[in-house]
Amino acid sequence: MMWKWWLLGSMLCCALLIAALLVISGLFGLIGAFGLLNLRAPMQRLHAPTKATTVGVGAALLASAGTAVLVGDAPWQEAMVAVFLFLTAPLTALYLAKAHLHGTVDRKGLPPTGTGSDWAGFTPPPQE
Secondary structure (H helix, E strand, O other), X not given: OHHHHHHHXXXXXXXXXXXXXXXXXXXXXXXXXXXXXXXXXXXHHHHHXXXXXXXXXXXXXXXXXXXXXXHOOOOHHHHHHHHHHHHHXXXXXXXXXXXXXHHHOOHHHOOOOOOOOOOHHHOOOOOO
């Protein structure tokens, strides 16, 4: 009879953990949206949503995986989404930052690198 109370308590703890992860996810999404709307410089606007939204979606994926485990399923879909998200979000931020760099920064106004080569963002692609 005692094991039923233990099982009920562990299920309640899991449900509270999942609820907390969803609240954290929503808060980080809200912070990312707030940063996107209120920050002035394009590089600041780039930073806020990418970092906050990655953490927010990560918390939502953990909550979804926890729910899948409680139901008895394998959370492979959540793992695939997490891999895709954590691989593509930094690359998207990198390409947006490079586009901003090439559109707004004058190469002639940059200080010398001290290495004899150009700045990494302005290095021309190799010629074939």
